[in-house]
Amino acid sequence: MFCLCAAPERGDIILDNMAVEVEFLKSIPYFAGFSPAELDSIGKRIFEKVVARGEIILFEGEPARELYFVVSGVVKVFKTSAEGKEQILQLIRPGESFNDVPVFGGGSNLASAEAMGPVVLYGIRKSDLEIMLRDYPRLAQNVIQVLSQRIEHLVSLVEDLSFRHVTGRLAKILLEYAGDKSGERHWLTQQDMAAMAGTAREMIGRSLKFLEEEGVVRLERHRIVIKDKKALKEMAGMAD
Amino acid sequence: MIEMPVIDQAKCNGCGLCISVCSCQALVLVGNVVTAVETTDCGWCTLCEAVCPTGAIRCLYEIVIEE
Numbered sequence: 001m002f003c004l005c006a007a008p009e010r011g012d013i014i015l016d017n018m019a020v021e022v023e024f025l026k027s028i029p030y031f032a033g034f035s036p037a038e039l040d041s042i043g044k045r046i047f048e049k050v051v052a053r054g055e056i057i058l059f060e061g062e063p064a065r066e067l068y069f070v071v072s073g074v075v076k077v078f079k080t081s082a083e084g085k086e087q088i089l090q091l092i093r094p095g096e097s098f099n100d101v102p103v104f105g106g107g108s109n110l111a112s113a114e115a116m117g118p119v120v121l122y123g124i125r126k127s128d129l130e131i132m133l134r135d136y137p138r139l140a141q142n143v144i145q146v147l148s149q150r151i152e153h154l155v156s157l158v159e160d161l162s163f164r165h166v167t168g169r170l171a172k173i174l175l176e177y178a179g180d181k182s183g184e185r186h187w188l189t190q191q192d193m194a195a196m197a198g199t200a201r202e203m204i205g206r207s208l209k210f211l212e213e214e215g216v217v218r219l220e221r222h223r224i225v226i227k228d229k230k231a232l233k234e235m236a237g238m239a240d
Numbered sequence: 241m242i243e244m245p246v247i248d249q250a251k252c253n254g255c256g257l258c259i260s261v262c263s264c265q266a267l268v269l270v271g272n273v274v275t276a277v278e279t280t281d282c283g284w285c286t287l288c289e290a291v292c293p294t295g296a297i298r299c300l301y302e303i304v305i306e307e
Contacts, residue, residue, distance in 0.1 A: 053263070073260045074291045091291055093257065116287065117260030178303045187300040190286055201290060218306075221284045222243045226305045 021046075024122075027095050028069055030142050038136065045128040051115040058113040064102030066123045070094050073119030079111050088202050090153065091116070100147060103129060160203050167207045169197040171236035174217065178226055211235075243300075244276040245288055251296035258288035258297055 025031045025039045025046075034042070049068070051057055057068065060079060068075075075092040089111055092098045102110050103126050124132070133140050160166060173196050177186040190208070194201040208224070211217045216232050218225040226232055244266065254272035264281035267274050267288060274296070286299040 074257055093291065093293060094255075116291070117257075117262075119260075174303055178305050185302055187302055189289060189298045189300055191289065191295070191298070205286075221282075222299070222301055224301045224303045226303070229305055 024071060024095075028097070029095075029146050030069070030097065030139065032142055033138055034136070042132060042136075045132060046122050046124055049121040049123055051119045051121060053115055053117045055115050056112060057115060057119075057121070058099055058109045058111070060109050060112045062109050064099060064105075064107060064109050064126065066125050067097055067099045067103045067129065068113075068124075069097045069122045071120040071122055074116040075119055075121075076114045076116050077111050078114070087206070089157070097146065100143070101150065104143070104147075157200065157202075160199050166197055166199050166203045167210055168235055168237055169199075170204060170207045171211070171216075171232045172238065173197060174224060174226060175229070175232055175236055175238065242278040242280060242282075244278055244282060245286075246298045246300060247274055247276055248296045248298070249273045249275075251294045253294050253296075255293065257291045257293065261287045261291050 021043055022036055022039045025043065026034070031039060031042065048071075049057075051073075057075060070092050072094055075098060076088055077090045077092060077098050078086050078088045080086050090098070092113075098113055099109060102108060133143070170193060173188075173193055177188055179185045188196075190204045191201050194204045197204065208217070208219060211232075212219050214231070216226070216228045216235070218227055252273045254269060254274065256269060256274070258274055259267045259269065263285070264279060264283070266277055266279050266282040268277055269275075284299060289297045289299045
């Protein structure tokens with residue numbers, strides 16, 4: 001049976017269905033290859049937290065005390081600039097973890113995390129994680145794999161943010177696919193645009209917001225209206 | 241008719257993540273498959289598309305040039 005390993009906080013719930021818990025733990029990359037007995041033992045150090053839509057789970061800059069696994073729902077991990085601009089680093093889906101890096105690194109939370117809907121989390125406190133790493137060398141190997149994948153994702157995001165002129169490519173796509181006077185209509189999703197521009201979907205959202213702030217396009221419900229074709233052409237590097 | 245996110249029911253695995261992030265109750269599970277309910281409350285936030293693990297949801301934008 002899982003238990004609460006410290007004084008319960010608001011939203012923490014004692015678990016009561018062992019079969020489901022072990023099945024879930026088995027699906028987490030952290031615990032790949034663990035026996036049911038090992039998972040049972042690990043479960044004793046895990047607590048559950050239920051979070052409502054919009055609730056902030058972690059604040060950037062606060063001491064990193066726990067890492068979390070998403071059991072159900074989606075968690076948004078993001079950073080906010082001094083001007084209040086938000087950059088989503090990752091959407092965390094069931095089976096995935098967040099806040100691992102600062103917990104292992106011993107620092108403060110690198111980003112904030114918010115529940116995008118009703119969310120159920122499993123958490124492990126830093127002190128319990130240290131005991132588990134000592135007791136289960138296999139866990140350390142699994143953690144290295146998880147962190148390697150995390151670094152790959154972040155490097156890819158850094159590459160997009162630093163070197164790729166996503167806005168220029170998006171401008172070109174918008175011009176190419178804009179409906180013409182012949183009545184031809186084109187429909188694209190942000191995912192389609194991301195695939196065409198060779199970037200992440202998050203970057204398209206960010207670029208569309210930028211174009212809107214610049215007054216070049218207007219985002220309407222299911223419509224992107226090009227307000228300033230000339231400026232968009234300039235951004236796309238297309239001559240008149 | 242109100243434009244709504246398009247759902248490929250063959251791809252939908254009924255995980256319900258889209259429903260959990262939708263703040264306007266525009267999505268419901270019908271027989272373990274997600275269906276969109278027409279509502280003007282849907283502001284096209286596209287979160288449902290962003291979280292769908294199977295790519296079953298498409299929030300389409302028409303691209304037009306302002307006259």
